[in-house]
Amino acid sequence: MGISSESGFTADAHEATDEKVLRAHVDSLFRQPATLIPGGEFTGAAAACFAGMIAGSTALLLCGALILVSGAIRWGVQIYYQRQEAPLASEADVASWMRAYSILSWTSSGMVGLFGWLGTLTDITGVQLLAACVVLAATATTGRSGAEPRLVLGQCALLLFPLAAAWLVMQDTVFAVLALLAIAYFALQFRIARSIHDLTFGSLAAAARTTALVERLEQKNNQLEEQDALLRAQTLRFDAALSNMAQGLAMFDADLRMLVCNKRYIEVYGFDPDVIKPGVTLRDITEHFINRGNSNADPEVYYERQRMQLTRNEPLVFSRQLGDGRTIEVNYRPMQGGGYVVTTEDVTVQRQANDRIAHMASHDPLTDLINRAELPQRLGKALSDAESSGGELAVLCLDLDRFKGVNDSLGHPTGDALLQAVAGRLRKLVRPRDTVARLGGDEFVCIVGGLETRDNVAKLAARVIEALTRPFEVNGHNVQIGCSIGVAMAPHDGLDPDQLLRHADVALYRAKSEGRGRFVFFGPDMERVMRERRELEADLRAGVGRGEFELHYQPLVKVGTREVVGCEALMRWAHPTRGLMMPQDFIPLAEECGLIGPLGDWAIRHACNVATQWPDHIKIAVNVSPLQFRSDALLHTVVSALAQSGLDPVRLELEITEAVLLRDSEETLATLNKLRDLGVRIVMDDFGTGYSSLSYLRVFPFDKIKIDRSFVRDDAGRGDCHAIIEAVTNLATGLGMTTTVEGIESEEQMSAVLDRGCTEAQGYLFSHPLPIEELRGVLGQSDRRAA
Numbered sequence: 001m002g003i004s005s006e007s008g009f010t011a012d013a014h015e016a017t018d019e020k021v022l023r024a025h026v027d028s029l030f031r032q033p034a035t036l037i038p039g040g041e042f043t044g045a046a047a048a049c050f051a052g053m054i055a056g057s058t059a060l061l062l063c064g065a066l067i068l069v070s071g072a073i074r075w076g077v078q079i080y081y082q083r084q085e086a087p088l089a090s091e092a093d094v095a096s097w098m099r100a101y102s103i104l105s106w107t108s109s110g111m112v113g114l115f116g117w118l119g120t121l122t123d124i125t126g127v128q129l130l131a132a133c134v135v136l137a138a139t140a141t142t143g144r145s146g147a148e149p150r151l152v153l154g155q156c157a158l159l160l161f162p163l164a165a166a167w168l169v170m171q172d173t174v175f176a177v178l179a180l181l182a183i184a185y186f187a188l189q190f191r192i193a194r195s196i197h198d199l200t201f202g203s204l205a206a207a208a209r210t211t212a213l214v215e216r217l218e219q220k221n222n223q224l225e226e227q228d229a230l231l232r233a234q235t236l237r238f239d240a241a242l243s244n245m246a247q248g249l250a251m252f253d254a255d256l257r258m259l260v261c262n263k264r265y266i267e268v269y270g271f272d273p274d275v276i277k278p279g280v281t282l283r284d285i286t287e288h289f290i291n292r293g294n295s296n297a298d299p300e301v302y303y304e305r306q307r308m309q310l311t312r313n314e315p316l317v318f319s320r321q322l323g324d325g326r327t328i329e330v331n332y333r334p335m336q337g338g339g340y341v342v343t344t345e346d347v348t349v350q351r352q353a354n355d356r357i358a359h360m361a362s363h364d365p366l367t368d369l370i371n372r373a374e375l376p377q378r379l380g381k382a383l384s385d386a387e388s389s390g391g392e393l394a395v396l397c398l399d400l401d402r403f404k405g406v407n408d409s410l411g412h413p414t415g416d417a418l419l420q421a422v423a424g425r426l427r428k429l430v431r432p433r434d435t436v437a438r439l440g441g442d443e444f445v446c447i448v449g450g451l452e453t454r455d456n457v458a459k460l461a462a463r464v465i466e467a468l469t470r471p472f473e474v475n476g477h478n479v480q481i482g483c484s485i486g487v488a489m490a491p492h493d494g495l496d497p498d499q500l501l502r503h504a505d506v507a508l509y510r511a512k513s514e515g516r517g518r519f520v521f522f523g524p525d526m527e528r529v530m531r532e533r534r535e536l537e538a539d540l541r542a543g544v545g546r547g548e549f550e551l552h553y554q555p556l557v558k559v560g561t562r563e564v565v566g567c568e569a570l571m572r573w574a575h576p577t578r579g580l581m582m583p584q585d586f587i588p589l590a591e592e593c594g595l596i597g598p599l600g601d602w603a604i605r606h607a608c609n610v611a612t613q614w615p616d617h618i619k620i621a622v623n624v625s626p627l628q629f630r631s632d633a634l635l636h637t638v639v640s641a642l643a644q645s646g647l648d649p650v651r652l653e654l655e656i657t658e659a660v661l662l663r664d665s666e667e668t669l670a671t672l673n674k675l676r677d678l679g680v681r682i683v684m685d686d687f688g689t690g691y692s693s694l695s696y697l698r699v700f701p702f703d704k705i706k707i708d709r710s711f712v713r714d715d716a717g718r719g720d721c722h723a724i725i726e727a728v729t730n731l732a733t734g735l736g737m738t739t740t741v742e743g744i745e746s747e748e749q750m751s752a753v754l755d756r757g758c759t760e761a762q763g764y765l766f767s768h769p770l771p772i773e774e775l776r777g778v779l780g781q782s783d784r785r786a787a
Contacts, residue, residue, distance in 0.1 A: 023088045025148070026098050030081040041071025041108050047134045048115040051127040059118050060127075067111040074104045102151050109158040112138045116159065120166035132178075135163045139189060152193035160186045247345040254338025256282040256307065268328055268344045269294075282306065293323035310340060319347070327351050366416055367423035370437035375445060378435045379497040382447050383490055393449045393490040394457045397504040398426075398464065400442035401482035401516045410477055417474045418481070425467050429460070445501070454489065454521070461485045461519035469517070484511040485519035493522050506530045537593050539575065540586060544598055548574050551606055552769035555778055556621070556740060556762045559754050564779060566619035566653065568762065569607040570769045571599070587625070596625045601637045608645040608652065610772060614779060621653040621683065626660045629668050638675060649679030655706065657685050669700055676701075683740075687728065697735065705732045709743025709763075712753070726756045733757065 048064030051057070077100060081087050088094050112135060119131025142155040164182040167175035248265030252258055258280050266273050275288050286303040289295065295302060309316055309332075316332040326348045334340045362374035370378055379395070386393040400422065407415030419442070426436045426444060435447040446464070451457050468483045486508025488494070493503045503522040509530065511520040543549065553567040573581040590596045604622050611620035628634045642649055654675065661668055672682055681703040697705075711725055725741070732739045741753045744763030753761055767778055 023094050026094055026101070027088060029101050030078050030087075030097070041067060041074065041112075044112040044115055044134045044138055045071060047130050048119070051115075051119050051122075051130050055119075055122045055124050055127050057118065057122065060115065060122075063111065063115045063118055067108065067115065070104070070108040070111050074108060077101075077104060098148075102148075102154070105151060106154050106158060109138065109142075109155040113158045113160070113162040116163035117166045120163060121169070132163060135159050136185075139185070142189065142193070149190065149193045153190050156186050156189045247343045249344075250342050251335075252282065252339050252342070256310070258282075258285070259339070265344060268346050269322070270324070282310075294320075295323075364438040367420055367438050369423050369426075369444070370435055372437070372439045375435075375437045375439070375501075376497045378437070379447055379500065382435065382449055383495060383497065383500075386449050386490060387495070391450055392452065392492075393447065393500075394451055394460070395488045395490070395500045395504045396446040396448065396457075396461060396464070396519075397486045397488075397501070397508040398444040398446070398468075398483050399485075399508055399512060400444075400468070401484060403442040403481055406479050406481065410475075410479070414475045414477060414479075418472055418479055421472050421474060422468060426464070429464055429467060445504070457487060457489065458519070458521075461487060465517065465519060482517045484508060484516045486511055486522065487519060488522045503527070533589070536586070537589060540573075540589060540593070540595060543573060543575070544595055548576070549599065549602065550574060550771065551603060551610070552771055553610075553775045554762060554769040555767045555775075556619075556760050557766050559750075559758055559761050562766070564618060565760060566621055567611075567614075567775065568621040568655070568769075569603060569610075569623075571603055572769075591625060591627050596627050597631060597633065600625055600628045601633070604637055605641040605644070608641040608647045611651060612645050612647050616648070616651070618779065619651045619653050619681070620647075621655055623655045623685065624660070626657065629656075629660050629671060635671055635674055638680060639678065642678070642680075650681065653681040653683050653704065655683045655685040661700070672700055676703075697731070701735070702737055704738045704740060704760075706740045706742055706762075707758070712741055712743045712749055712763075722752070722756070725753070725758070729757045 045064045045068035048060050048067055050064075052060030052062075052064060081097065087097060116131045116135035119127045119134075122128060139156055139159045142152045142159075160182045164179040167179040167182070245262055245264055248262060248268040250258055250261035250265045258276075258278050260278055261276065263273075265271075266276055269276075269289065270292060271285075271288060276285060283303050286306065287299045290297065290299050290302060313334045315334070316330075318330055320328050320330055322328060326346055329345050329347045331343045331345075332340050333342075362371060363369065364371045382393055403415070403418070406418060419438070422444070423436065423438065426446065430436060430446055430448055434449065435445075437445045437447075439445060448457070448460060451460065464485060465483055468481065470480075472479045472481070486504045486506065488500045488504035488507060490500055494500050503526075506526045506529075507520045507522040510526055511518050514520070550572050551569045552572050553569055555564045556566040556568060557563060558565050571583050571587070573586050575581050587596070587599075590599055604624075607620050607622050611618070614620075624634070638652070638654075641647075642652065656672075676682055682700070683704040683706060684697070684702045685706045686708045687705045705728065707725060707728055729739050738759040740760040740762055741758045742762050744750050744753065744761045744765045746765060749763075750761060750765060770778065
């Protein structure tokens with residue numbers, strides 16, 4: 001060990017001694033300082049001093065003093081050692097203290113041996129005897145160091161050899177024999193020390209090994225206790241996990257015998273817990289499963305099928321329908337060494353939710369019909385079936401007539417209920433194998449196969465129109481609508497789902513343009529018309545960006561003086577290839593494709609800027625589309641146009657039709673009131689052509705009513721037109737409104753209007769709509785006439 005190499009005094013046997021044994025031996029050397037008192041140090045010091053006084057020898061007195069000093073030092077070192085908390089904390093400490101003890105012991109022995117030499121050489125027999133006794137007594141005390149043979153050997157040599165040498169120097173036979181006996185005693189003492197060493201270190205080593213063994217056993221026991229506690233905790237957690245799992249779990253060995261199962265496994269299947277428990281076989285479980293009414297299969301056949309599947313040693317997942325209608329998902333997983341783990345989960349609610357989600361994804365939430373997303377897939381399957389059977393397939397695109405008026409006037413709840421009623425009638429008109437879908441809004445599609453001839457398809461379309469034309473009783477309202485239908489046939493009109501739907505839609509567009517309430521089959525010429533329409537839409541978008549639009553102005557005159565009191569701004573499109581286009585040729589298209597907003601915004605701003613160049617008494621009238629009221633931008637546009645142009649608000653007239661008031665009447669009335677609060681005049685255009693104009697005269701105070709040209713045109717031949725014009729004029733006068741009659745083209749018509757009390761007139765008799773350059777001349781003539 002390292003201690004041996006540092007001290008230089010430890011025998012080879014010590015190198016094999018456990019460090020704990022050596023530490024215990026060193027500690028024992030310093031633990032009993034009181035044994036030094038009757039030993040060689042203090043007794044030898046007293047004897048040496050006494051001998052020195054008898055013999056009158058200074059050397060003996062000095063020797064006694066040295067023995068005393070040496071003993072005192074040893075005493076102090078041992079006291080210091082005992083006061084240390086951990087004097088032997090390291091291997092180096094053990095070696096250091098062992099070295100200190102050896103040096104001090106040898107020093108003391110040398111001083112006592114010197115006393116033996118000096119006392120023996122005196123002539124005084126008493127001194128010689130005292131010196132010999134002290135040396136022999138000191139030699140006897142070296143036994144306390146017997147566990148360290150070399151330490152004892154050094155002490156005995158320093159004690160006995162000086163005494164033996166003095167005896168030999170005296171040249172006396174008796175003393176020579178004593179010298180030999182001293183040497184023999186030295187050898188005997190060494191052998192005793194070796195025996196004590198072996199016995200002491202053997203006992204200490206055995207004790208150390210026993211202590212180490214006890215410690216290891218205690219450590220092992222603690223580890224086992226910890227592992228046992230951990231195992232118990234894991235067992236509790238495992239039991240808790242099994243008991244609280246949402247899935248049922250069971251484990252089977254290689255012989256298909258149940259090892260363990262949780263409570264949920266029994267609950268999922270509805271098993272009897274007294275029957276299904278650890279130790280039961282898969283065959284017994286299968287029989288119990290069938291007896292509970294979960295299957296009509298033969299138990300043996302059912303069991304063999306399961307066993308064959310499990311013996312493949314592969315994962316297996318499947319769903320199983322139970323007798324009570326629930327659906328469970330079963331998951332088998334093989335285990336190493338044979339056997340398997342099975343988990344079961346009741347997925348009835350999940351499956352129902354998935355089915356509902358799938359249904360919602362493919363069906364319209366309002367009518368429960370197939371929706372737009374699912375329609376191509378259904379149509380594709382129907383086309384495939386028709387192609388396989390060699391039959392024809394009809395695709396009918398339906399659009400409800402007059403639905404928008406119902407929805408706007410009676411409200412969305414009534415409109416939704418009407419759509420549901422329409423869906424119900426359509427379902428009754430087709431067979432269960434056919435498909436009825438709602439594309440959105442008031443658009444529907446029917447996919448019908450097996451009608452064989454075009455005539456049969458025509459008869460079906462006629463029945464659909466007839467069925468949807470009959471009145472509906474919805475939310476206490478008697479509602480009458482109609483429908484227009486476009487029909488495309490496969491394979492004649494295409495075999496691609498998108499192509500067929502597009503062709504049916506083209507035919508529907510033709511049916512609506514021809515007067516509604518009819519059905520039209522797709523024809524090749526319709527594709528050309530739709531292509532031209534798409535081209536016109538593209539040109540319209542480009543024209544808005546390039547600023548190809550302009551305003552023409554048609555004067556409004558005072559009936560009595562024919563003085564121009566205002567102008568109506570009418571939009572024209574200077575198409576680069578088609579020439580100047582009238583509003584009826586592009587305004588409906590602009591409303592359909594969402595361009596009416598920017599066009600209307602431009603018209604209001606441009607008209608206000610132009611009107612600032614006219615005399616202050618001439619007003620400017622601008623038509624506003626119902627679609628512009630669906631946005632909050634209209635009010636901002638008017639305010640901005642008036643501010644930028646500096647036009648007096650009372651000179652701006654906004655002409656609207658009753659269609660504006662049919663949709664979201666509360667919001668629309670709020671916007672109209674805000675415009676009127678600015679000073680802008682609101683005009684009801686085309687009065688008398690709808691069915692609710694009179695009611696809106698009551699709820700909103702219009703500034704002017706414009707009587708439609710149709711009443712003027714028919715006034716000469718029909719008395720009722722005369723009465724209507726007069727009644728409307730009187731009504732407007734009573735409500736504080738002015739009236740303008742449109743479509744005056746002759747002096748006869750002008751005279752009739754004058755007789756009926758109308759305020760203003762407008763028509764070709766006075767002027768056609770003119771560009772701004774030509775209008776200036778008309779305004780100049782009017783000013784001169786007025787002057």
